Amino acid sequence: MRKLRAMRLVASAGATILIASGIFAGSADASDPYADATLWTLSADYAHIFTSSIGGVDYYGPTGTVKLPLGSDFALHFEGSYHHVTFKGGDANDFAAGGSLVFEQQYWHFGPAFGFQSGVQKGLVSVTSDTYNYGGFAQFYANQSLALSAWGGGFHTSPYRWNGFYLAGDAEWYPTPDFCIDPEINFIDVPGGAFHFRETDYIAAFEWRPISDRQFSIYAAYAYTPFSTHAHANTIYIALKFYNGAGENGASAPLLLQRYEAVDVSPLVEGLVFKY
DSSP states (O other): OBTBOOOOTTTOSSOOOOOOOOOOOOTTOTTOTTTTSOEEEEEEEEEEEEETTTEEEEEEEEEEEEEEEOSSSEEEEEEEEEEEEEETTEEEEEEEEEEEEEEEOSSEEEEEEEEEEEEEEESSSOEEEEEEEEEEEEEEEEETTEEEEEEEEEEEEETTTEEEEEEEEEEEEEEETTEEEEEEEEEEEEEESSSOEEEEEEEEEEEEOSSTTSSEEEEEEEEEEEBTTSOEEEEEEEEEEEEEOSGGGGGGOGGGHHHHSOOOOOOSOTTTGGGO
């Protein structure tokens, strides 16, 4: 993103991304095996969220993405995930799905994004929380080792009647082709609903491909989240990601993956409703 990004602790639904530094040539050069290929990723991830209000939350499950090229300059990207959530006094299931139409220019990727997330808390009385989100994103490929991204939009969550907006940005720096450093900041404001709150996520993350000719990577992140309610959360996240596409050329052209991989599209993350 990613966006090919990584997990958006409060700006994305799942899991993660980014493997390579990217060769920033034309948006659909025939010499780039990823440019016109259908690509997919599958991640298994785990997060522990320690909150000052409700204690520890464990969040784990799979996430998948797919990128379908529609032409030389644009593509459809989809993402879906399932996660099981455990916390003091109960557990829940969290489902998320999203999609984006991505316009691919020489130094820019941009487009609209839409997502849906449903959390079902189990217990004596089951509670379902549904979030619909909408917005857009843009990525700028500054050079062969740096990509800058920003995204934002709005969302609605029931039954809390939250209506809010989100803004975020990050920088993805590749000191080597197989290692990415990804600082990120996310901001959410909910001015209305059952109660008003703001939160900001400060995220330090990295992604590493330990074997250069194998299509998998390890992603890890730490996030500190202060809330306007004076509560706070600390999150540790780790994921193992597998990816494929471009046929037999896939493993031989890893530097192109970031540029053409599917983006994270569901802006509101895992566990937003589980932090309170």
